[in-house]
Amino acid sequence: MNNLLLEKQHEQYVKKLKREKKEIVTWQIFILFAFLSLWELAGRYTWVDPLLFSYPTKIASLFLTKLQDGSLVLHTTVTLLETIAGFILGTLLGTLFAAILWWSRKASRISDPYLVVLNSMPKVALGPIIIVALGPGYVSIITMGASISIIITTLVIFHSFHTVEPNYIKVIRSFGGNKKQIFREVILPASFPAIISTLKVNVGLSWVGVIVGEFLVSKQGLGYMIIYGFQVFNFTLVLLSLLMIAIFSSIMYLGVEWLERKLIKH
Amino acid sequence: MSFLQLNAISHVYLTKSAAKEAISDLSFSISEGEFVSLLGPSGCGKSTLLSIISGLLRPTEGSVSLQNEIIQSPGERMGYMLQQDYLFPWKTIEENCYIGLKLLNKLTPERKEDTLALLESMGLSDVRDAYPDQLSGGMRQRVALVRTLATNPDLLLLDEPFSALDYQTKLKLEDLVFKTLKAHQKTAILVTHDIGEAIAMSDRIILLSPRPGKIAKIFQVPSQLQTLLPFEARNDSTFSANFQSIWKELDSLEQSPT
Numbered sequence: 082m083n084n085l086l087l088e089k090q091h092e093q094y095v096k097k098l099k100r101e102k103k104e105i106v107t108w109q110i111f112i113l114f115a116f117l118s119l120w121e122l123a124g125r126y127t128w129v130d131p132l133l134f135s136y137p138t139k140i141a142s143l144f145l146t147k148l149q150d151g152s153l154v155l156h157t158t159v160t161l162l163e164t165i166a167g168f169i170l171g172t173l174l175g176t177l178f179a180a181i182l183w184w185s186r187k188a189s190r191i192s193d194p195y196l197v198v199l200n201s202m203p204k205v206a207l208g209p210i211i212i213v214a215l216g217p218g219y220v221s222i223i224t225m226g227a228s229i230s231i232i233i234t235t236l237v238i239f240h241s242f243h244t245v246e247p248n249y250i251k252v253i254r255s256f257g258g259n260k261k262q263i264f265r266e267v268i269l270p271a272s273f274p275a276i277i278s279t280l281k282v283n284v285g286l287s288w289v290g291v292i293v294g295e296f297l298v299s300k301q302g303l304g305y306m307i308i309y310g311f312q313v314f315n316f317t318l319v320l321l322s323l324l325m326i327a328i329f330s331s332i333m334y335l336g337v338e339w340l341e342r343k344l345i346k347h
Numbered sequence: 348m349s350f351l352q353l354n355a356i357s358h359v360y361l362t363k364s365a366a367k368e369a370i371s372d373l374s375f376s377i378s379e380g381e382f383v384s385l386l387g388p389s390g391c392g393k394s395t396l397l398s399i400i401s402g403l404l405r406p407t408e409g410s411v412s413l414q415n416e417i418i419q420s421p422g423e424r425m426g427y428m429l430q431q432d433y434l435f436p437w438k439t440i441e442e443n444c445y446i447g448l449k450l451l452n453k454l455t456p457e458r459k460e461d462t463l464a465l466l467e468s469m470g471l472s473d474v475r476d477a478y479p480d481q482l483s484g485g486m487r488q489r490v491a492l493v494r495t496l497a498t499n500p501d502l503l504l505l506d507e508p509f510s511a512l513d514y515q516t517k518l519k520l521e522d523l524v525f526k527t528l529k530a531h532q533k534t535a536i537l538v539t540h541d542i543g544e545a546i547a548m549s550d551r552i553i554l555l556s557p558r559p560g561k562i563a564k565i566f567q568v569p570s571q572l573q574t575l576l577p578f579e580a581r582n583d584s585t586f587s588a589n590f591q592s593i594w595k596e597l598d599s600l601e602q603s604p605t
Contacts, residue, residue: 246433
């Protein structure tokens with residue numbers, strides 16, 4: 082086959098890929114648009130109870146009002162900072178615990194049943210205790226955001242540390258490398274993919290912990306906005322909060338994906 | 348005085364169900380610059396023996412000494428090459444080659460330069476910034492050889508380093524390893540189950556019998572084969588006669604009741 086023909090075929094192939102991509106994006110936009118329109122109509126013509134389900138333009142106007150009086154920015158910032166802090170804290174401490182368990186085989190064997198129990202326990206149930214112990218403020222809320230992800234992070238990352246190809250370790254040992262060097266050169270970099278995938282899970286978990294924490298503390302944040310909206314029967318406010326959560330948790334997820342591309346090239 | 352001396356090595360593996368003797372009262376010595384192969388059926392403890400020589404594994408009884416110094420732990424004096432390359436996929440080829448020096452805290456500009464020269468001599472300087480997954484199996488094993496030689500070890504331990512490669516690559520790499528080791532006047536021990544490879548590469552072949560591993564017989568490879576490159580040795584007229592005699596010996600070991 083001559084070069085010209087090959088080039089032509091490649092061109093067609095690239096075109097086809099582009100066309101497929103375009104089609105998918107078009108569908109995605111269409112679904113979003115259709116959903117919003119249907120919701121709007123359903124709310125306005127009271128096919129569904131607008132008191133309960135509200136409708137997009139009502140949420141949008143509330144969004145503008147709350148943006149102007151500054152309260153939306155405040156509540157969103159508070160929740161976002163608490164979530165990021167809980168997320169980072171949970172992941173770092175979980176990784177640290179995993180490292181300790183990897184370091185001492187005995188520690189890992191002793192702690193095994195306790196980790197299993199702690200993992201199966203619903204951490205948000207500890208909320209009331211945490212709030213009384215640490216006071217009804219952001220410290221408690223961050224603790225809840227972190228506590229919900231810490232055990233599962235420990236378990237997943239420890240498993241990844243433990244299952245690193247033993248021959249990589251043999252390479253380091255054959256050069257006389259010690260345990261610290263094994264950890265730094267092999268165990269940690271080999272586990273980056275596992276750490277990143279726990280980050281992705283932890284984004285969602287931290288939001289759960291923080292929102293529940295704000296429900297209980299009821300002072301500030303999007304969780305507070307939801308509870309307040311619920312109490313005064315303003316479901317437009319509840320839906321607005323949910324919208325903000327959806328937007329910012331997606332942004333955090335995209336951030337983790339960006340980090341993944343940066344960290345894991347090979 | 349011999350370069351490497353194994354004194355009455357025994358090794359016992361302990362499991363929940365039993366204690367198994369893998370190696371029993373094994374002694375031999377190797378002189379400097381010699382290339383020795385350990386050949387034997389599976390279960391003869393040849394890889395265990397290599398781990399013991401490297402210091403990765405402490406023998407239950409006996410000792411290994413390199414130039415009259417008893418080996419306690421692995422280190423700079425030994426270079427270990429595994430069955431597969433086990434290059435770190437998250438490091439570039441260049442970084443992979445430096446790992447030994449880095450671990451030994453000897454990553455000086457001069458040593459870096461020496462390593463790069465070695466990489467170039469293996470025809471790998473184009474790929475120094477590439478990652479292992481971009482290289483073929485033969486190239487990767489060549490990088491692993493550079494990684495092993497970069498720390499300038501006195502003794503090379505080769506644990507079936509060609510067994511995972513296709514035949515053609517294996518033949519080429521045998522020649523390359525042979526030439527490189529001779530050029531740097533290295534002493535080497537090769538563990539293999541491939542009779543042809545053992546004859547083509549080594550000066551002496553130690554045949555081990557299984558369960559527990561001990562020396563069954565030692566073959567001296569004829570001097571004319573010793574000097575030839577492995578590929579040429581395989582084509583030499585005396586090669587097949589040597590092959591036959593070792594084959595018979597190995598066959599009788601495998602068939603003898605255990």
